[in-house]
Amino acid sequence: MSRLEAKKPSLCNSEPLTSEGVRATLSVWRGIVSSCYGPSGRLKQLHNGLGGYVCTTSQSAALLRNLSVTHPIIKILVTSVQNHVSCFSDCGLFTAILCCNLIENVQKIVLTPTTVIKLNKHLLRLCTNYLNSEACGCRIPVDFHSARIPLCLVRSVLTSKPASMLTKEEVDHISALILRTFLLTIPENAEGHIILGKSIIVPLKGQRVTDSTVLPGILIEMPEVQLMKLLPIKKSGALKVALFCTTLSGDLSDTGKGTVVVPCGVSLESAVLDQLLNLGRQLVSDHVDLVLCQKVMHPSLKQLLSAHQVIAIDRIGVTLMEPLSKVTVQKIGTQPIGSLGSISTSSYGSVKNLRTAKFGSKHFFHLIPNEGTICSLLLCNRNDTAWDELKLTCQTALHVLQLTVKEPWVLLGGGCTETHLAAYIRHKTCNEPESILKDDAGCTQTELHLVAEAFCRALESLAVSLEHDGGEILTDMKYGHFWSVQAHSPSAVNWSDLLSRCGCGLYNSQEELSWSFLRSTRHPFAPQTCLPREAVGSSSTLTVDCLTAKLGGLQVAVETANLILDLSYVIEDKN
Amino acid sequence: MWRKICTPRSSFELSAQPLSWLEQRKLLEKCAATALSSKLISQQKAFFAKMVVDVVMTLDDLLQLKMIGIQKVQDGALGDSPLVTGIAFKKTFSYAGFEMPKKYYNPMIALLNVELELKAEKDGTGIRVHTVEDYQANVDAEWNMLYDKLERIYRSEAKVVLFKLPIGDVATQYFADRDMFCAGPPEEDLKRTTMACRGSLQTSVSVLSADVLGCCQMFGETQIGGERYNFTGFPKAKTYTFILPSSAQQFMEEERSLHDAIAIVRRTIKDSGVAGGRAIEMELSKSLWDYSRTIPGKQQLFIVAYAKTLEIIPRQLCDNAGFDATNNLNKLWARWGERYGVDINNEDIDDNFEDFVWEPATGRQCPDGGLEACLIVYIDETIKNPHSTVDTTPAGGGAEFMATPF
Secondary structure, three states: OOOOOOOOOOEEEEOHHHOHHHHHHHHHHHHHHHHOOOOOOOEEEEEEOOOOOEEEEOOHHHHHHHOOOOOHHHHHHHHHHHHHHHHHOOOHHHHHHHHHHHHHHHHOOOOOHHHHHHHHHHHHHHHHHHHHOOOOOOEEEOOOOOOHHHHHHHHHHHHOOHHHOOOHHHHHHHHHHHHHHHHHOOOOOOOOOOOOOEEEEEEEEOOOHHHOEEEEOEEEEEOHHHHHHOOOOOOOOOEEEEEEOOOEOOOOOOOOOOOOOOOOOOOHHHHHHHHHHHHHHHHHHOOOOEEEEOOOEOHHHHHHHHHOOOEEEOOOOOOOHHHHHHHHOOOOOOOOEOOOOOOOHHHOEEEOEEEEEEEOOEEEEEEEOOOOOEEEEEEEEOOHHHHHHHHHHHHHHHHHHHHHHHOOEEEEOOOHHHHHHHHHHHHHHHHOHHHHHOOOOOOOHHHHHHHHHHHHHHHHHHHHOOOOOOOEEEEEOOOOOEEEEOOOOOOOOOHHHOOOEOOOOOOEOOOOOOEEEOOOOOOOOOOOOOOOHHHHHHOOOOOEEEHHHHHHHHHHHHHHHHHHHOOOEEEEOOO | OHHHHHOOOOOOOOOOOOOOHHHHHHHHHHHHHHHHHOOHHHHHHHHHHHHHHHHHHOOOOOOOHHHEEEEEEEOOOHHHOOEEEEEEEEOOOOOOOOOOOOEEEOOEEEEEOOOEOOOOOOOOOOOOOOOHHHHHHHHHHHHHHHHHHHHHHHHOOOOEEEEOOOEOHHHHHHHHHOOOEEEOOOHHHHHHHHHHHOOOOEOOOOOOOOOOOEEOOEEEEEEEOOEEEEEEEOOOOOOEEEEEEEOOHHHHOOHHHHHHHHHHHHHHHHOOEEEOOOHHHHHHHHHHHHHHOOOOOOHHHHHHHHHHHHOHHHHHHHHHHOOOHHHHHHHHHHOOOOOEEEEOOOOEEEEOOOOOOEEEHHHOOHHHHHHHHHHHHHEEEEEEEOOOOOOOOOOOOHHHOOOOOO
16 A cells, blocks of 8 residues: 555646757757768667666667657657658668757747648658659669669668678678578569568677678578487488477476366376377378477477488477478468377478588578578677677668669668758749649748748758768759768868769769858759769769658658647646 | 778788697697696696697597586695596485495496476376375375386386486485486586487486487496596597596686686697787787888878787786886887797797797687777767666656767
8 A cells, every 4th residue: 555646637738849858858869869870870879777788779770679768759759760660671860860850940930830830741742742753863763683773772771880890891792692682582483463582580690791691491590419310311302391380299288277187097198198109100101201390399209200210300489480381381371280180281391402501600400492482691790789780780671672672763872862852942942932832822932931941951951960070061053962071171162172972972073063061051053853874874882772761751750740840738647 | 990900900820830640739738738827727737738638639520618527626636637538427425335336337327307206296286085095096196106217217227327307315215226326417417428428318207218328338436535426438429527636726716727728729729820929919010010101191090009009918918927018018029020929937028939839810809809999989879778667757858868978
């Protein structure tokens, strides 16, 4: 009874965004996510106040998962970004930073939230239409006949995560590996409805990154002693496989609170063992070559099977069951065997081959499917922190490739899309405001200019977040791309001497361009649309982002900002 | 920049010329002696180095370290440590008056993970009885089950029974009456015995056939120091046990030193060796100094900083030994490129490669250290999540994030 507490009344805060505490919190949150953004982003170390696992990361998925947040507004932000990341895996930090920038910039202009929200929606529609149009100047088609653009995409994802600690050679190696892994998950018969396969990441910590490799099929880790005992049989042709998802250990199931009446002379253990041995004899008579069990197998059953040259592997675990079902399945719809009763012949599957493999200090059984889209990516890195980051990065890269197959376009990365888009919006709002407002009589052109300027500043601040070393950011007056120059460079009239390539790597400074500081006010200009093919073809390494993920991030950022700007009251229940 | 430095200079191997068996043996003994020089048992390093090399060279191709056990015994001189070809573990318990033969020859060994005690097979079960006879029948049934298991073990013709789980008095006496030896060795020793005798740990006594039992050449008991040991001989299975008799607790803790020496010799057999005495660090430092002179611009400063950092290791070695670190380092700089390192015995520098002060090449992990440093330098904020307690409430939004810049 001492723990009973009187119910406290709920707390209601009106106009939460006007509170200094909320603004300070938003500012701190924005500082955290901005400092993680990009290839030269800094890392965050997250740990519990009570001790335990320490997470060192710069990726939004890991950062938001381990961050404990209680303020309602930040919770909305975090939940939206996590939702986006769960759908697209990439552009989580982009979404978070853009959303914070929008909220902060809009608060500086004296307009009602309703007007701002309406105009934000118009501007979002403008951005979406432009990025999806043929005339978009920062969109590149992905031709899957050539590996160049997909490799650039994967390399961009890998290099944007500094905690993986990859050298240039390692980036090249892992990029090629990820692309190969992705290609192994594409079914050979591409007819009708295509379902992409799955790649299983197998950890090998403490090895060099260049030892990573990819194999078709599934790797089942085995202790070395067990591997030596279970020597694969030399058989030509496919191996017949029985996959069990139930326990074969002979343990009597828990009867709960019921009563078990056992007649005299009956031994429950023997009865179960007999049932198991009968099952074993049936498997032998059905000429099964390989028995896989998710749980534990009774040693007597194992002995019986090994005496008849049948390989028995148990303790596989639930994680591998789904890919094993796909690899061994004979026909669609076959499930793993879940009972100890008589087994129908259609329950068996087959694999092409079974080998043993050794990587580092680990030993594996390697199941090679007849045909299939399951592969195992053996990922190596020096230590736990770098390996965790690399695993997350590889999963992001694979997901991004899958999204690109659906929508084969990429956007220019390195901040160029953001600056280009900002230049485009400024040009459109100055020269064709009626095309944006259309029939919306509720907003004036002045209001549109104010909100558009805040929107563009938010995009440009996002691009500036890529620079962490105090350098200056410039934009060119032709393409509207992102250019950076090192800190403390001499102020030169001729920028082409100090600059080399733009953020995405498409243009170099030898072209006749004029530059100005990104933060300076300048006359709006029409950035060149329609990317010339020769420019894309001539540049050796491009930094690109997945269109679907970025567009999704843009939409989530604007909609979340609108939601937060629309908040009038926050009601909190204290206990 | 540091990543760039780590990559091209990550290995510095002095490829050893092919050696005869005798030369290789001498080399390995010197390697083991080097590893033991910095330990408490350095006075007996020659004695132990020879034993370590004997053991490692006769292991099989896998060179499994877990096939080598180390037992500690009170009383006795360290230099009298016997090396048992096989497995030795402390004798646990025997009945007074039970005269176990001191040795069994070619016994079958049963390895069991079964509890043989008089208690309910399953906890939490209840039995309803109506008469005294029923109760007696239950008690008899329990005894019969136990005796049945013991009978099965006896009929399997195993002479030595090793248990992982505790066994009761009834089982111990039963085996004693039938001239069978039973013991419950520590888990590590049991694992090694399982691997060496080619048996398998049984969780049930229902099927104790000859193929699941192990065998050894000899099983016996002997007195070492103040304690009695049981030992098994496996001449074919390549397993050894060091027995360290000593009076002082500190010396008995030096099993770690032996383990170090065993690991070093094993590594040297598997991989090539490099000069010890921190000659590697000096050579790497020199390479980096030379490389830095080819780099124009401020990046040179980073490379020089890394080169200077490497010199901290021989400097620390000298400080720990009580030498004049600056003097020794100056001498090493003068002999750069000549594979010189610190000579602890003479308070000077020497060509450690010629003096057989070698270390395994794979022990040198400079690149990882540099990359770890890069990872730490990249961290700019630490975020501590608030305690998950009922009483404490976070004081406003801003206090949630405790950003502590490095």
